[in-house]
Amino acid sequence: MATQKTGLRDLFGRLLQDVRISVTDRCNFRCPYCMPAEIFGERYQFLPQSEILSFEEITRLAHVFVGLGVTKIRITGGEPLLRSNLPELIQMMSNIDGLEDLSLTTNGYLLPQMAHSLKEAGLNRVTISLDSLDDDVFGEMNGRGFGVDKILEAIDVAEKEELTPIKINTVVKRGVNDHTLMDLIEHFKGSNQILRLIEYMDVGTLNGWQMDEVVPSKSIVESINEKYPISPKQKTKNSETADRYQYNDGTGELGFISSVSEPFCASCTRARVSTDGKLFTCLFASDGMDLMPLVRDTSTTDKDIENAITSVWEHRSDQYSEERTAQTNEQSPSNKSKVEMYQIGG
Ligand code: SAM
Ligand code: SF4
Ligand code: SF4
DSSP states (O other): OOOOOOOOOOOOOOOOEEEEEOOSSOSSOOOOSSSTTTSSSSTOOOOOGSSSOHHHHHHHHHHHHHHTTTOOEEEESOOOGEEEEEEEHHHHHHHTHHHHHHHHOOTTTTHHHHHHHHHHHTTEEEEEOEEEEEEEEHHHHHSSSSSSSHOOOHHHHHHHHOOOOOOOEHHHHHHTTTHHHHHHHHHHHSSSEEEEEEEEEEESSSSSGGGGOOOOOHHHHHHHHHSOOEEEEOSSSOOOEEEEEETTTTEEEEEEEEETSSSSSGGEEEEETTSSSESSTTOSSSSOOOOOHHHOOTOOOOOHHHHHHHHHHHTOOOHHHHHHHHHHSOOOOOOOOOOOHHHHOO
């Protein structure tokens, strides 16, 4: 059993502190920036049950990560609420000694009916994705024509269940939802929820990303500031991905995740485990180390798994977003294949 907190550092001295675990590659949405409907149609072959990590395997991995110094684990997907009996997994993970923060990112569609059991099982908090308050724009952003009401209900229910503090993730895509941002900003200003505006990223190769579809956070900060003055706020941890701002009139804060225009690779402390058990050390990696054979083999000890993770992290030199910025051709840094967002969950 891996128990001691060693503090694992990569080649640039970055600590391994948090992990995202994807519990399904399926989703009930078809956001064009993540799972375009024309590719993920009815005939698309998702992973069979036999190839996805079981709850016992996920919990075993989580134990090892926590033994290596990880204090935060986020459950994600695909859409994590589609995984059967998810509260059972949350229950198993919430008992891990040393795990300080167990959270989940969801599109919110199934949350109203699940929030209570997730809270009871030990989930600390949720992040809910919502790209617009305009039904037509949101319907386009989720690729399924779903309306906004259900997601607003999810936010209310999560608040009542104290799955807090709740963060709201909004991906900004130029010409699609950027004209509706002020409504979202005004809706969450003065609420308990923290809105985070995310630059559209070139994750994977299926979304056809183009640099001119990215709205740099700086320009959004400027437009908000003209109407509602805001000031930068100190990060509580250097490894936080969002730049935080607070309203000068004391009505709360909002965040900006600017991985395209202002990369933060130097403080990236996150590992990701895909639904089929691969360990990725960067959102833009081509491949990950397959932990499945180790975690599935009962003769393998936790120490063996710990050694495998250690060796991957100690050799890590990822800084994809910095490299993208250094390029001048406004394309992704290379034509190599990259893991898709729905496989590792953001
Ligand atoms: N299905 C859940 C959801 O949408 O919240 C969890 C998985 S989703 C992959 C995690 C987060 O990644 C969401 O907030 C989503 O908006 C964001 N995301 C997906 N593709 C993205 C992209 N190309 N650029 C920026 N953010 C993206
Ligand atoms: Fe599904 Fe989330 Fe990807 Fe949208 S961003 S397609 S909700 S996994
Ligand atoms: Fe971390 Fe890779 Fe994103 Fe840089 S590009 S912040 S290394 S996930």
